[in-house]
Amino acid sequence: MSPSGSERGPRLAVVGNPENRRVALFADAVRAAGLPAPRVVAWTDVLRAGGGDFDDDEIVRIDSPGENPEADRILRGAQDPTRVEGSARWYARFMAAVSGLRGGVRLDDPGDLAVLFDKRLCHAVLDAAGVPVPASPTSGPRGIAVRGWDDVRAAMRGHRMSRLFVKPAHGSSASGVLAVESGGGGRIRATTSVARAADGSLYNSLRVRRYEREQDIAAVVDALAPDGLHLERWLPKASQDGRAADLRVVVVAGRATHAVVRTSRSPLTNLHLGGRRGDVQAARQAFEAAGARWADVLGVCERAAACFPRTLCVGVDLLPAVGWRRAAVGEVNAFGDLLPGLTGLPGSGSEGLDTYATQVAAVLRDFAPQRTGTAHA
Numbered sequence: 001m002s003p004s005g006s007e008r009g010p011r012l013a014v015v016g017n018p019e020n021r022r023v024a025l026f027a028d029a030v031r032a033a034g035l036p037a038p039r040v041v042a043w044t045d046v047l048r049a050g051g052g053d054f055d056d057d058e059i060v061r062i063d064s065p066g067e068n069p070e071a072d073r074i075l076r077g078a079q080d081p082t083r084v085e086g087s088a089r090w091y092a093r094f095m096a097a098v099s100g101l102r103g104g105v106r107l108d109d110p111g112d113l114a115v116l117f118d119k120r121l122c123h124a125v126l127d128a129a130g131v132p133v134p135a136s137p138t139s140g141p142r143g144i145a146v147r148g149w150d151d152v153r154a155a156m157r158g159h160r161m162s163r164l165f166v167k168p169a170h171g172s173s174a175s176g177v178l179a180v181e182s183g184g185g186g187r188i189r190a191t192t193s194v195a196r197a198a199d200g201s202l203y204n205s206l207r208v209r210r211y212e213r214e215q216d217i218a219a220v221v222d223a224l225a226p227d228g229l230h231l232e233r234w235l236p237k238a239s240q241d242g243r244a245a246d247l248r249v250v251v252v253a254g255r256a257t258h259a260v261v262r263t264s265r266s267p268l269t270n271l272h273l274g275g276r277r278g279d280v281q282a283a284r285q286a287f288e289a290a291g292a293r294w295a296d297v298l299g300v301c302e303r304a305a306a307c308f309p310r311t312l313c314v315g316v317d318l319l320p321a322v323g324w325r326r327a328a329v330g331e332v333n334a335f336g337d338l339l340p341g342l343t344g345l346p347g348s349g350s351e352g353l354d355t356y357a358t359q360v361a362a363v364l365r366d367f368a369p370q371r372t373g374t375a376h377a
Helices: 021-032 043-049 069-076 087-099 110-116 119-128 149-158 214-227 280-289 294-305 355-366
Strands: 011-016 039-042 058-062 163-168 178-182 188-196 202-211 229-233 243-252 255-264 313-320 327-333
Touching: 011 021, 011 043, 021 355, 039 043, 043 069, 043 087, 069 087, 087 110, 087 214, 110 119, 119 229, 119 327, 149 163, 149 178, 149 214, 149 229, 163 214, 178 214, 188 214, 202 214, 214 229, 243 280, 243 294, 243 355, 255 280, 255 294, 255 355, 280 294, 280 313, 294 313, 294 327
Parallel strands: 011 039, 011 058
Antiparallel strands: 163 178, 163 229, 178 188, 188 202, 243 255, 243 313, 313 327
């Protein structure tokens, strides 16, 4: 007699790009736990069909649709995946596809994803929960709409923000983000990875650049504005080895389990834009030397994740203030767990486990065959 499903353990499935390392790393973790390899449902199939079906006892992980040109073409509507524009269309089509997934037990709640992929909504939810965040005029019940550069300029004056981040509301991986700073004599500049072509179209670049003519900055912002923009006060960051530093903290099942320090000489610390991994232990010592408790620092990230209780794992971008005395949450990322080779923090319960193995362990610990709906009610 063959063993029953409950005796074999839970059945997992993942919606992702089959060729992508995210799917491969998750599948490796599932097999390493002694479970059958997860069923992989391709994003291109889901997008073309407008959804997909899962058995009631399948535990379903939704992974990033990124890094697949065909999936990006369907989502964004652009032939070139390096184009920046089209994030509002991406968001609408992504959420429609997620809503079209039927059956199974979800590790990623559709309602949570709808908030996580709108920076204005996410900021408002965090702020309402008392999570420290940079001040923003575009979130919450009194949030302003940004129709173009003139609105950004008005917000800078009205909210006394000489330095701010302008972010596409539905962007990720720093796509379309501008770090804007103004000075005396009307001087202004923006640091960004956006490259502007001669015809005015915008492209993501791996090279961070500066625009120092207001007309160029205005042209970029005006091109991005139809997709929705989010504004945040630029908080001066702490430094490590003379470089601006922040942290990506992964929270699994409510607990901060993994962390990486990201450092950069530019305001954009993303590792694919030239940021470097810093020293987590040195960051912990800097916080504690300034009088902060490391547990409280991680607790800020856990409070941010608690705003999305029906989603197993999120990546929290933590912004340490100058002097390391306190920190704020910059963003919460639904797909923020891609940190290959990084094992868990001491005392986290994930020592020796990467982010994917930690999530599989949480599924094995918390999964009950009779449960339906989301994994964390």
